[in-house]
Amino acid sequence: MMKPKVFNRGKAFLLAAVVFTGLSFKEARTKTTQDPATLRIVFSNKVGARDLVLRDSTYENPFGESYTVTRFRYYVTDIFLGTTGRQERIRHTYFLIDQGIPASWVAEVKIPAGSYHSLGFLLGVDSLLNVSGAQTGVLDPMRDMFWTWNSGYVMAKMEGNSPASTQVNQKFEYHIGGYSGPHKVLQTIRLPFDKVQEFHGGETCTIYVDADLNAWWKSVHEFRISEHPVITTPGLLAREMSENYAHMFHIDKIVPDSH
Amino acid sequence: MKKLWVILLLVAGAIGTFSWDEAGGHPHKTPHFHPTPLKLTIPRGWPQPPTNIFAHNPLTEEGFQLGRKLFYDGRLSRDGNFPCASCHEQFAAFATYDHDLSHGFNNQFTTRNAPPLFNLAWARSYNWDGGVNHLELQPLVPITAPNEMAETLDSVLARLRKDPVYPRMFKAAFGTPIINSQRMLKALAQFVGSLVSYNSKYDKVMRGEATFNSAEARGYALYKARCSTCHPEPLFTDYSYRNDGLSLNPYLKDVGRMRITGDPADSLKFKVPSLRNLSVTFPYTHDGRLYSLYNVIDHYSKGIHVGPTLDSSLRKAVPFTEQEKDDIVYFLHALNDTTFEKDKRYAQP
CATH class of the missing domain: 1.10.760.10 (Cytochrome c-like domain)
Structure with a gap:
């Protein structure tokens, strides 16, 4: 029914019509099963209740050490949703959440429509991609999240300044990486929903996820800036810090059928 | 207008899909792109390489030649004086001839003896300490080391993009003239990984x-x-x-x-x-x-x-x-x- 109408719009729409025809066929074919739903995850990096603002704002960690943040980045990959008895894995999902790039705070993926009870993802880049040579997109080594001298991704990075730091310019730097053996810092994050959530085909559901930076210093382990201002190699300290920051996330709210 | 919006989204989606294909290592899906395939020389009686370093980087004459040009190009270094070949001289089997340590940017020594480059497809890791786990990643070390080529990938790629020849060579090797770090590194791996020494x-x-x-x-x-x-x-x-x-x-x-x-x-x-x-x-x-x-x-x-x-x-x-x-x-x-x-x-x- 739509086709002749589109054609009547004239020459300018000719190419568009061809593409649109393709879409119509595709819709006709898949409508019988289910359209995918769109899952949008909006990450808000915070310290306690305060939004993270790079450079200008001063925060305090659980040990009363004050600090400012100059860089804050982490990889969110291999997104999955929990449903009864299994996990729906969304393949090829790679996002680099970078506090300095607001557009990167939103991760959007297509998922099969259905009811789910939790959201999950890998915090970091899986082992295989760490040993598979040069990558591109958010995995490009130019994103400054890759070690050249000891191949592998920096899974999460926080840099800033604190009077508690003994380092030059009172810097602190945490570049947390390591993809194999005892050095593995890959953390699987699972965030349960309060109730089973329906994801309708063709509609967008937005999950707002808060990440609290203060978990880096204190959750299962304790790290004071005064004692550990620099962790930039794979090893025990990096792994323990990853076990800490794995606890930084929680779901703020879920907004179904948002646009 | 709503339809036009849908169409634009669709086109954006198609472009997105295409980029993923590239990331996944299938550059050969580009239509009308038929580079000349090459095969890695595996001398008679030698074992197969432990992994196929070209599994996601199909070896082609065009890729090899691009890698060869890059290997000898000083513009990969900050001051133009230090191509890969400055420390890896062919007459020294791609080591630095008669030097304990090699020379890098701004009158600096390197911290290790430059290893010769041959039969690298059989290696499982690179560098004296094995810190580099894939041949494609190896050039990142000397390019960015402040005492070697002392450059950033951004600057290198900007120079290559401005060059009259490189976009054509990247197109010949990878199907489109896009110049990015992945393609540069894959091309270098094609050249360096093809260096097989077996005629002593x-x-x-x-x-x-x-x-x-x-x-x-x-x-x-x-x-x-x-x-x-x-x-x-x-x-x-x-x-x-x-x-x-x-x-x-x-x-x-x-x-x-x-x-x-x-x-x-x-x-x-x-x-x-x-x-x-x-x-x-x-x-x-x-x-x-x-x-x-x-x-x-x-x-x-x-x-x-x-x-x-x-x-x-x-x-x-x-x-x-x-x-x-x-x-x-x-x-x-x-x-x-x-x-x-x-x-x-x-x-x-």
């Missing part, structure tokens, strides 16, 4: 095309008895990391493999180098402290520094008589591949 006198003897003279034959027997555990044929390395009895260099303080693993058991362990092309890769060892082959043999006879991580095979000195030294050196010279060192296909384009 030793190889000819093994193929029945030549015979050892008596000194070489005695040296070969000595090699088999005393050197082949760590340097097995036909690659003349087992690619393991071992403490070779070299004491810690007090200036470089290079602990080798331990820098990567953090394990004290790996202190002072370095990758076992191949014995091929030794005639042109002196000085030897990770910091180039042993100048000649005779120095190396004397090290094994009477220079071993005993420490907790010393390789078990070196706990007892390996003595050589004067005659044996000459014989083993004769044999080692028979591992020199002048065909490789002069192959025009590997030379500056």
Whole structure:
């Protein structure tokens, strides 16, 4: 029914019509099963209740050490949703959440429509991609999240300044990486929903996820800036810090059928 | 207008899908793109490489030639003076000839002896400490090291994009003229990974095309008895990391493999180098402290520094008589591949 109408719009729409025809066929074919739903995850990096603002704002960690943040980045990959008895894995999902790039705070993926009870993802880049040579997109080594001298991704990075730091310019730097053996810092994050959530085909559901930076210093382990201002190699300290920051996330709210 | 919006989204989606294909290593899906396939040379009697380093980087003549041009291009370095080839000279089997440490940006020394480049498709890791886990990633180290090429990928790619020739060569190699770090690194891997050295006198003897003279034959027997555990044929390395009895260099303080693993058991362990092309890769060892082959043999006879991580095979000195030294050196010279060192296909384009 739509086709002749589109054609009547004239020459300018000719190419568009061809593409649109393709879409119509595709819709006709898949409508019988289910359209995918769109899952949008909006990450808000915070310290306690305060939004993270790079450079200008001063925060305090659980040990009363004050600090400012100059860089804050982490990889969110291999997104999955929990449903009864299994996990729906969304393949090829790679996002680099970078506090300095607001557009990167939103991760959007297509998922099969259905009811789910939790959201999950890998915090970091899986082992295989760490040993598979040069990558591109958010995995490009130019994103400054890759070690050249000891191949592998920096899974999460926080840099800033604190009077508690003994380092030059009172810097602190945490570049947390390591993809194999005892050095593995890959953390699987699972965030349960309060109730089973329906994801309708063709509609967008937005999950707002808060990440609290203060978990880096204190959750299962304790790290004071005064004692550990620099962790930039794979090893025990990096792994323990990853076990800490794995606890930084929680779901703020879920907004179904948002646009 | 709503439909137009849908269409735009769809087109954006299609572009997104295309980019993913590229990331997934299927550049050959581009229509009307038919580069000339190449095959890695696997000499007769050699094992298959442990992994296919070209699995996601199909080896082609166009990719090889692009990598070759990049390898010899000084614009990959900050001041233009340090192409890959400045430390990796073909006549030295792609090591730095007669230098313990090489030279980098702004009158600086490198911190290790530049290793020769050949038969890299058989290696499982790169660098003296094995820190680099894939050949495609290796160029990131010298390009960005402040005492080597001292450059950023951003600057390098900006220069390549402005060049009149490179966009055409990237298109020939990868289907579109897009220049990004992944493509540059894959092209370099195609060139460097194709460097196979297998035409020494030793190889000819093994193929029945030549015979050892008596000194070489005695040296070969000595090699088999005393050197082949760590340097097995036909690659003349087992690619393991071992403490070779070299004491810690007090200036470089290079602990080798331990820098990567953090394990004290790996202190002072370095990758076992191949014995091929030794005639042109002196000085030897990770910091180039042993100048000649005779120095190396004397090290094994009477220079071993005993420490907790010393390789078990070196706990007892390996003595050589004067005659044996000459014989083993004769044999080692028979591992020199002048065909490789002069192959025009590997030379500056």
